[in-house]
Amino acid sequence: MSTAFHRVALESMLARALYLISRLALPPLVLTYVGLAEYGLWSIAFILVGYLGISVSGLATVYVREIALARDRDDALDASKMLSTGVGLALLVGSLFCALVAFFMPMLLSWFKISPQLHSLASNLLLLTCLIFLADLTLGAWGYVLNGLKLIHEQQRIWVVSFILEWCIAAALLVLGYGISALLWAFTLRYALSISLSWWRVKRAWPALSLHPKHLSKQHLQPFLNLGVRAQLSDSWALLLHSADRLIAGLSFGAAYTGLMDLGSKLPATATSITSGISQALMPHAASLDAASFSRLYQQAQRLAVFSLLGLMPLLVATAPALNLAWLGPRPELAQIVTILLWVTPAWHLHIQTGPASSALRGKDQIGLEFFYHGLRTMVFLVSLQANNLLEFLQIFSIGQGLASLVYLTLASKTLQLAPKQLFKLIFKPLALNYLLAYSFVSLWPWQLSSRSSALIELLLASALFMGLQLLILWWFILHADERKWLKQKLCFTRSLEAHHA
Structure with a gap:
């Protein structure tokens, strides 16, 4: 197995292990200050956010592949057109999704059997969560650009910093009595930080790359309508099942x-x-x-x-x-x-x-x-x-x-x-x-x-x-x-180092 594969895989696994710890620490704290019914609202909000994310998930595959190819050619204009066209598509699809959530809100409240006294809170929570995530789906493309530039390790570090910030803010606001709104504020600030850091790092790595409406291009729709659509359909179905x-x-x-x-x-x-x-x-x-x-x-x-x-x-x-x-x-x-x-x-x-x-x-x-x-x-x-x-x-x-x-x-x-x-x-x-x-x-x-x-x-x-x-x-x-032989060799090597230092 290549060293590059080992390094990227292990760094990603460590980042996700840290994410696991942060997620496990949050529910006990939330349930101390927020009831199970309100926590259920937050779970429902994230189900909808997941559907919004998967509605443009095929774009990510195209971003990474096409920007990597453009970087190899040092063609910043082509990469800018690809990025801008993809963000435009994400904005169009995501805005339509948010509009549908707003339109069908009474039906959603009924489907999930949400009690009338929680209707106002649920409506605000569901819609605001979708709008915040829409911002990440569009401007968050800078994170995919980092992957395309083969700076996966930096993208992972930004992700780690952002979810740790989210946990700290959520914990502090819950203690201060903000209720379920604490999670919404933490969610907002997490994505604000990750988008900003990703944009800053991409600009340092490739200053000529830009995101602008003037770069929207019909020609650059083709990769999104080919590979992107196939990946999109599979990912959308998978998330529905998830x-x-x-x-x-x-x-x-x-x-x-x-x-x-x-x-x-x-x-x-x-x-x-x-x-x-x-x-x-x-x-x-x-x-x-x-x-x-x-x-x-x-x-x-x-x-x-x-x-x-x-x-x-x-x-x-x-x-x-x-x-x-x-x-x-x-x-x-x-x-x-x-x-x-x-x-x-x-x-x-x-x-x-x-x-x-x-x-x-x-x-x-x-x-x-x-x-x-x-x-x-x-x-x-x-x-x-x-x-x-x-x-x-x-x-x-x-x-x-x-x-x-x-x-x-x-x-x-x-x-x-x-x-x-x-x-x-x-x-x-x-x-x-x-x-x-x-x-x-x-x-x-x-x-x-x-x-x-x-x-x-x-x-x-x-x-x-x-x-x-x-x-x-x-x-x-x-x-x-x-594998047993390899482990024995490692253990023997460790013991020999300990004896040497002693």
Whole structure:
């Protein structure tokens, strides 16, 4: 695996791990000052924001590719026309989306069963969140330009600074009594900072590049209407499915259940974002490799993706009862989060393993199989609409999502010259062994959860024991012989350094 791929992937994973920590620290603070119903409004707002983001997601693929090519030619005018045309398209589509949200606001309030006393707050929150995100979708293109200029590491650093600022502002305003508006202000200032820093860094790297209405060009619409549209359709469908579990829960059982599903899936869903850095780094490397080298790189990326979450995701299952109490405190209305966590975690884990496969196929301009996967997932959600209660819904969603991921991974890996036997050893065997251990552990551990402090102590003890068992399984049943040899060499090298310094 190339050093460049390793460096970009690992930096992205570290940034996302830090993001995970910041996201986990926010809900307990929010719930201390804001009720579950208002938190559900914020969850609904972000579902709509997600749909707005995906409505122009295909632009990002075009930005990165075309600006990278223009930079290689040192053609700042062409890059300026590409950037300006893309921003114009994003403004048009995003403005239409915001107008539709405003027009259908009464219907949205009814669909999500929002109580009348929260209608005014919900309307302002939903619309303002969409407008703020619209600003990021347009002016935030400077961040994609950084990727096109191959300054991915700088774009990652700007992202880290901005979400840390968001957390600090949200925490401060919540303590000062701003309620749910604290999250809105923090959200606004986060994007103001990230847009400003990205623009400043692009101007330093390529001063001749500019964003201006005079650069709008019909000729530069073509890449957006070709590659952009195909990627757009796939990403749009994927995002609809990404939040479908929360949407169905809200529409079927009320806004509070949207909040419950959001909290219950927040840990596994946010944790899986760690591996998205691998997919981000894989696509540009895969595009220029021959078939044999490409297949090897894909296997290495999948192995790295497996190990990046193997110590975390099964741990969420193994310690779910203590984790919920230690994280959110003794709240009877949140008791169902443990059940949600136990069901959705392996489903999310299998789903995220499809990311490297999709990125690898996109690197070869092969998007068609993604639509087959989206079709399978859509069928799962259509069946889940028939659920009579939350548990039944969770069972249908989790089992169906897991099976859809298995089918897609098998077909995609075959296209990428990875045999089913290799795929089993690479992905399915490590996951099966660790989740078998996790569910056995959570069932057999003698939980004594009387308070938040006792839950924290028990969480630490259970985590230590579970991770010790995981290491044994990893060494004896998962690591390949060459991987064990490499680790032994590293350990011997470390011991020799310690002896030398002593």
